[in-house]
Amino acid sequence: MTLAAKESRKRVFIRTYGCQMNVYDSDRMADVLRPLGYALSDSPEQADLVVLNTCHIREKASEKVYSELGRLRDVKVERRRDGADLMIAVAGCVAQAEGEEIARRQPAVDIVVGPQAYHRLPELLAEAERKAALRRAGKRLPGAGVLDTEFPPESKFDHLPAPAGVRAGSAFLSIQEGCDKFCTFCVVPYTRGAEYSRPAQSVLQEARALVAAGAIELTLLGQNVNAYHGEALDGSTWSLARLVRAIGEIDGLRRIRYTTSHPRDMDDDLIIAHGEVPQLMPYLHLPVQSGSDRILEAMNRGHGRDLFRRLVDRLRDRRPDLALSSDFIVGFPGESDADFDATMQLIDEVGFAAAFSFKYSRRPGTPGAALADQIPESVKAARLAALQALLARQQREFNLEKVGMTVPVLFAEPGRKPGQILGKSPWLQSVYVEGPASLIGSIAAVRLIEAHAVSLAGEIVPSLEAAA
Numbered sequence: 001m002t003l004a005a006k007e008s009r010k011r012v013f014i015r016t017y018g019c020q021m022n023v024y025d026s027d028r029m030a031d032v033l034r035p036l037g038y039a040l041s042d043s044p045e046q047a048d049l050v051v052l053n054t055c056h057i058r059e060k061a062s063e064k065v066y067s068e069l070g071r072l073r074d075v076k077v078e079r080r081r082d083g084a085d086l087m088i089a090v091a092g093c094v095a096q097a098e099g100e101e102i103a104r105r106q107p108a109v110d111i112v113v114g115p116q117a118y119h120r121l122p123e124l125l126a127e128a129e130r131k132a133a134l135r136r137a138g139k140r141l142p143g144a145g146v147l148d149t150e151f152p153p154e155s156k157f158d159h160l161p162a163p164a165g166v167r168a169g170s171a172f173l174s175i176q177e178g179c180d181k182f183c184t185f186c187v188v189p190y191t192r193g194a195e196y197s198r199p200a201q202s203v204l205q206e207a208r209a210l211v212a213a214g215a216i217e218l219t220l221l222g223q224n225v226n227a228y229h230g231e232a233l234d235g236s237t238w239s240l241a242r243l244v245r246a247i248g249e250i251d252g253l254r255r256i257r258y259t260t261s262h263p264r265d266m267d268d269d270l271i272i273a274h275g276e277v278p279q280l281m282p283y284l285h286l287p288v289q290s291g292s293d294r295i296l297e298a299m300n301r302g303h304g305r306d307l308f309r310r311l312v313d314r315l316r317d318r319r320p321d322l323a324l325s326s327d328f329i330v331g332f333p334g335e336s337d338a339d340f341d342a343t344m345q346l347i348d349e350v351g352f353a354a355a356f357s358f359k360y361s362r363r364p365g366t367p368g369a370a371l372a373d374q375i376p377e378s379v380k381a382a383r384l385a386a387l388q389a390l391l392a393r394q395q396r397e398f399n400l401e402k403v404g405m406t407v408p409v410l411f412a413e414p415g416r417k418p419g420q421i422l423g424k425s426p427w428l429q430s431v432y433v434e435g436p437a438s439l440i441g442s443i444a445a446v447r448l449i450e451a452h453a454v455s456l457a458g459e460i461v462p463s464l465e466a467a468a
């Protein structure tokens with residue numbers, strides 16, 4: 001590349017908050033921007049365009065965005081002083097939920113784009129650049145940036161370029177979006193919209209392209225991924241189990257994962273697939289939120305604790321070594337000590353290998369926010385601490401059980417110390433070993449030698465390396 005060409009290259013810095021769906025979306029935004037000449041940058045200071053791909057799930061997550069925007073405004077002001085500019089875009093769920101509010105609170109924002117509209121980024125960017133140039137020339141324009149928070153009738157998936165998001169042998173693949181469940185604490189049905197499954201053929205095509213680009217692991221994503229019901233070429237409807245089986249036939253693909261599931265959509269076929277599809281990893285993230293029937297009802301989860309218990313039994317019948325992970329919320333309005341004890345008891349009975357747990361966060365516009373009997377912060381904090389202590393103990397026990405085993409590890413990145421590499425076991429545990437960086441992106445056999453709270457130490461078993 002000549003110096004001139006190098007200089008004309010534009011840079012985009014994308015910061016991702018929240019879930020894996022956002023990680024996937026960020027990759028796709030990079031894909032959309034690449035043909036416009038945008039290469040990825042490691043910092044806002046070196047970028048011409050900054051995209052914050054935001055999360056609205058809890059108050060803390062969305063407030064972070066505003067403080068980051070304050071910092072970016074300062075960079076922009078400095079840039080303008082030098083006669084240049086910095087374009088600022090807010091994407092994702094905060095953009096969807098608070099579009100106008102963002103522009104009002106932070107006028108330095110040039111673009112607000114919702115999760116269903118980012119395939120239109122090139123047009124939005126052109127429009128925003130035009131406006132910015134006029135402003136720099138001293139024109140006064142009404143309104144702030146450019147806003148697109150529509151749920152356009154065309155699917156963004158039909159308008160996105162081929163994916164380039166394979167990192168160290170692993171890639172996300174979005175197959176379903178949105179949610180119709182309306183849990184009373186959750187903003188997702190409002191920010192991501194109604195449930196939508198991508199057609200099976202288009203998912204399969206993308207899966208093959210990702211494998212051809214070097215992926216040996218695919219994680220299928222959706223807010224309600226096991227509610228997947230994609231149209232197939234012959235007009236029939238494929239379930240997630242059917243799709244997983246078809247993806248399992250792609251040559252060279254070694255691992256399949258999917259997230260996030262809902263207990264109500266865990267059908268027989270999917271449970272059976274866990275025992276039959278060798279690539280399907282023995283790990284399932286199945287959020288239960290609470291162990292109290294009364295609270296589950298108030299959350300509008302559509303199932304009680306018994307259904308969850310039965311599901312776990314049936315899954316473990318098919319796949320005895322299945323590692324279970326879940327999400328928990330403490331301090332939902334009206335949660336009594338007895339309700340909380342019921343959650344602790346459920347955790348005790350089931351045994352989790354990993355978990356995410358949160359204090360209930362009151363989200364404007366959700367039915368939960370209007371409920372009487374909101375729980376004081378101090379009570380939430382005490383319950384969360386007790387719950388996390390129990391879950392941490394279970395995670396450590398789960399890790400300990402694996403010590404002494406030799407397992408395949410997919411290496412993803414360098415470890416914390418020089419000479420170390422870090423990867424994932426089939427049960428999604430972090431495993432670090434002394435090993436060459438050349439193994440990153442591939443699977444090697446590792447003997448697990450020591451368990452820690454959230455990781456395991458291991459050593460590569462050379463003779464098995466090829467067989468793993």
Ligand code: 5AD
Pocket residue numbers: 057058185186187287289327328329358359360361362363
């Ligand atoms: N407060 C706390 N946690 C929440 N979650 C979703 N909405 C809220 C909220 N208002 C948690 C749920 C969900 C996970 C992604 O985030 O546990 O499964």
Ligand code: SF4
Pocket residue numbers: 179180181182183186187188189223224262
């Ligand atoms: Fe939110 Fe409930 Fe839908 Fe999950 S199932 S995305 S928690 S509304």
